Amino acid sequence: MKQELTALVAAIRAQPWAIMPDYLNAIEAIALRALDEDVLRRVAQDGHVPRLEANLSAVAAVGTRLEGTGMSxxxxxxxxxxxxGPIFPRASMVNASTDGTSLDAYMRDIRVAQASTDVTRIVTLVDSPGGVVSGLGEAAExxxxxAKPITAxxxxxxxxxAYWLCSQVRxxxxxRSAAVGSIGVVASMSRQEVADVNGRRSYEIVSSNAPDKRPDPSTEEGRASIQTxxxxxxxxxIExxxxxxxxxVDHVRAEFGRGALVSAKRAIAAGMADRVGTLEGVLTEESGRTRKTGAGRSARATAEIEARRRAAMRN
Structure with a gap:
């Protein structure tokens, strides 16, 4: 059982993540059944549990189940x-344990909504710390x-x-209490430095022509490979x-939080989002509202001009 859990954590660490750091630590802790880990307590205190319950109730109260979908x-x-919750490429034990979203199931529901003649517009209701990078590029496209307007x-x-995906919608x-951003990618890994409790030490040997297959984060060369x-x-x-x-791209790098979460008012001013509203307000709007008009466009234009001004001053 211990070997299986170790392999599960190794699989978690085998790919880059676009997620808030505490959540990645929590996912590893859950995989190891380390439910007394302090990181789980910190994550539990961020308020996502009551928000999740309220969000699920909100979805359940919105109309009827869309035929052919799993959760819409x-x-x-x-x-x-x-x-x-955390986003995973597909359904798994870990995303079930963390109240997460399967990207595969999410995109299947999106495609069903796009194909349904009963659907004229799509609203995606979001509260997520991010997740695995795998599959995000295709989903974003x-x-x-x-063809149907999507509002997040x-x-x-x-x-x-989650922001990677939502930045692509209309x-x-x-x-008013929401936050967006945390743009960036993290790789989590460890390498055993001393003998374990059983007196054994783990070793990895890769083929001679594949030195970057298992980069060693304890070396400068290994860190450089992972960083690349x-x-x-x-x-x-970012693109x-x-x-x-x-x-x-320069505006995103400079003004979209630089890896931090950005509160609603600041996010709208920077052009990361369009406006403050309510779920009921969004649901009762006429379909076809475009993002490129009104306060959202003005805020982005103002932010872009300010970014250029700052760059000119630095030069």
């Missing part, structure tokens, strides 16, 4: 597709190319991988955000 509803032509309503956090509306990998993913992340939000 429909009301007056509007499909509501939830994105709650699908959301960006949607953020009720809690829309962080990292409009982002925030609850996660920076490449971050570049794709997608820039395309989705209609701003430059």
């Amino acid at each position: 509803t429909i009301r007056d032509g509007t499909a509501v597709v939830p994105m709650f 699908t959301l960006r190319a949607s 309503f953020v009720t809690g956090n829309c962080a990292s991988a 409009e982002i509306v925030l609850d 990998e996660i920076d490449a993913v971050e570049t794709l992340f 997608d955000v820039a395309n989705g939000r209609g701003v430059s």
Whole structure:
């Protein structure tokens, strides 16, 4: 059993994540059944549990189940597709334990809503710390190319991988207490430095022509290899955000939080989101509202001008 859990943690650490750091630590702790870990207590205190319960109740109260979906509803032509908790590529024990979202199931619901003749617009209800990078690029392209308007309503956090996805939709509306951002990529790994409790030491040997297959984070060369990998993913992340939000890559790097979560008012001023609203307000709006008009466009233009002014002053 111990070997199986060790292998599970190794699998978790084998790929980059776009997620808030405490949540990645919590996922590893859950995988190890280390339920007394302090990180789980910190994550529990961020308020996501009562928010999750309220969000699930909100989805259940919105219309009726959309036929062919696993977790979505429909009301007056509007499909509501939830994105709650950590995002994983597909259903697993870990995402079930963390009240997470399967990206595969989420995108399946999106495609069903896009194909349904009963659906004229889509609202994705979001409260997520982010998740695994795998599959996000393709999912982002699908959301960006949607023929039906998609609005993201953020009720809690829309962080990292979740923001990567939501930055591609037509409009982002925030609850007044919501936060967005945490743009960046992290790799989590460890290497045994001393003998374990059983008196054995773990070793890894890779083939001669694959030195970067298992980079050693304790060496400068290993860290550089890992840094190159996660920076490449971050570049794709930032480029997608820039395309989705209609701003430059430089603007995203400078003004979109630099890896931090950004509160609603600041996020709208920077062009990361469009406006503050309520779920009921979003659901009762006419379909077809475009993100490129009104306060959202003005805020982004102002923020872009300010970013250029700062750059000119630095030069």
